[in-house]
Amino acid sequence: MTTNKSVLKWLEEMKNLLNPDSVVWIDGSEEQLEKLRAEAVKTGEMIKLNEEKLPGCYLHRTKPNDVARVEDRTFICSKNKENAGPTNNWCDPQEMYKKIYNIARGTYKGRTMYIIPYSMGPIGSKIAKIGIEVTDSIYVVLNMNIMTRVGTKVLETLGDSEDWVKGLHAKCDVDPENRYICHFPEDNTIISVNSAYGGNVLLGKKCFALRIASYQGWKEGWMAEHMLILGLQNPKGEIRYVAAAFPSACGKTNLAMLIPPEYLRKKGYKIWTVGDDISWMKIGPDGRLYAINPENGFFGVAPGTNAHSNFNALESTKKNTIFTNVALDLDDNTVWWEGLNKDLPENALDWKGNKWDPAKFDKADKTTYAAHPNSRFTAPAKNCPCISDEFDKGEGVPISAIIFGGRRAKCAPLVYQSKSWENGVFVGSAMASETTAAAAGAVGVVRRDPMAMLPFCGYHMGDYFAHWLEMGKKLGDKAPKIFNVNWFRTDDEGNFIWPGYGDNMRVLNWIVDRCEGKADATETAIGYIPKPEDIDLTDLDMDMDTLKSILKVDKNVWSKEVAEIEEHYKKFGDKLPNELKNQLNTLKTNIENM
Ligand code: GTP
Ligand code: SPV
Ligand code: MN
Secondary structure, X not given: OOOOHHHHHHHHHHHHHXXXXXXXXXXXXXXXXXXXXXXXXXXXXXXXXXXXXXXOOEEEOOOOOOOOEOHHHEEEOOOOHHHOOOOOEEOOHHHHXXXXXXXXXXXXXXXXXXXXXXXXXXXXXXXXXXXXXXXXXXXXXXXXXXXXXXXXXXXXXXXXXXXXXXXXXXXXXXXXXXXXXXXXXXXXXXXXXXXXXXXXXXXXXXXXXXXXXXXXXXXXOOXXXXXXXXXXXXOOOOEEEEEEEOOOOOOHHHHHOOOOOHHHHHHOOEEEEEEOOOEXXXXXXXOXXXXXXXXXXXXXXXXXXXXXXXXXXXXXXXXXXXXXXXXEEOOOOEEEOOOOOOOOOOOEEOOOOOEEOHHHXXXXXXXXXXXXXXXXXXXXXXXXXXXXXXXXXXXXXXXXXXXXXXXXXXXXXXXXXXXXXXXXXXXXXXXXXXXXXXXXXXXXXXXXXXXXXXXXXXXXXXXXXHHHHHHHHHHHHXXXXXXXXXXXXXXXXXXEOOOOHHHHHHHXXXXXXXXXXXXXXXXXXXXXXXXXXXXXXXXXXXXXXXXXXXXXXXXXXXXXXXXXXXXXXXXXXXXXXXXXXXXXXXXXXXXXXX
């Protein structure tokens, strides 16, 4: 398949370490993939779904102990501990190689070693990068084939270059006690053992495209971010691109594929999806920031996805999709999850493969759910009805606005604009959100998640903030404007006040208008807030007072917020840029003077 010496040398080492019975190169051909699907069905690793209703679709169940990313077992193994920073687990690289090689040694015995050459980004794009993952899991091969561009062409593009990322995945016994997801940024290397779930094993995704790539971006002067990318088309046919960073399971896929409310659709507004999770951004020849989506598919949250909440995501899953940990409807051999529709299936197996009793379903008790709360679909991006023409081009789209956001029941207003790039970096660095099921651990706890990158930044977060500030200096007046949104303010009963989903278009329109100097705003202690009349409420069952209540900046709530940010900032010590300290002091004074 290749004569690249650096590739062949590493593969030889891997073969010697893992001791597979056989070795198979993934060439990307449909013929080879079809053979692998058939084999996975034969062994029970995947279940073939109804070919009429869901052509080319499969269901996979992971072990119940292996259903989400494991942040406490994820390591950044930089040579110097300081370079991993206070927000990452660290281990000395030599020690970790030793430990993890001992876990993986010989575990491919009786198994096949699959070699997956893949490109993050359209093959040949100047912003794209190449990786090679070895794995003993067909599920990983088939998912990587949807999520990235795989096969012979990738190797042709790589040629003799040594600029590629090594990825070793070994399922081992899927033992949670020996599960490690390790990154060696200085060696362009990722090693993942004892898991077979999503973000832990599809090594192109969070491991490469965020943890390794964020480090590369720091060294090379570009950015790898946990951001969706969308194009907003106005009635004149002009398209403006925005990128948005929300923590896991906080609405990126939904916003990326949004369908505007009817009155806006009739006027000619439309959203185009470029990406739903990751953005790689470089400064272009004209000095603006250009973004590509390095992925080729969507690894989306299934529960809550339905024809009303996210029609385009649901459409994307209608063919050639792999479902993980959803329920199986035995009546017609299709899939189901909470929030798909109101008809609880009478005759279904839950995500663990046990008979599911709809009578026992209790919304308050997640153990009675048919689908796991972090169950997912892996769908080809080209299935998406609103996929952007720019998606496959690889030149990148110019970004007008960057949006931060998270789940904050009481604090952040529906939307505000930062006062400058520096102030925007401060807003991103202080971001917080209530935790979700996307990672193992407690759900609903407020945690600081700077730029939605807390679990994904491959180096010291103080250096990461400095890199953001540096990028702003390079971009100058061509820098995107920075905003913050919060779709998740709740009332006293805990209900979301803002309708969200398609109605978020009303907020996007204000954001884009602000970028073009077309919308007014009120300056507040935290930034620019829309005049209530500038958020269009046409056809919405919401009165002005309710809207005003979610645009409000509350002095008491924000005084507490400032104190929490001060605490959060202490972690970064000397590495916290002075600009951000000054930003915090200014905010403190502004709030005191409210
Ligand atoms: P990852 O793939 O984990 O990075 O998640 P994501 O950020 O892409 O989140 P996604 O769009 O899949 O949404 C996660 C959950 O948030 C789903 O249950 C959605 O129904 C819910 N959600 C998304 N958008 C909104 C919104 O505007 N309002 C409310 N209330 N819920 C939303
Ligand atoms: C996330 O948790 O942000 C995801 C899912 O997008 S995973 O690929 O598991 O990281
Ligand atoms: Mn994500």
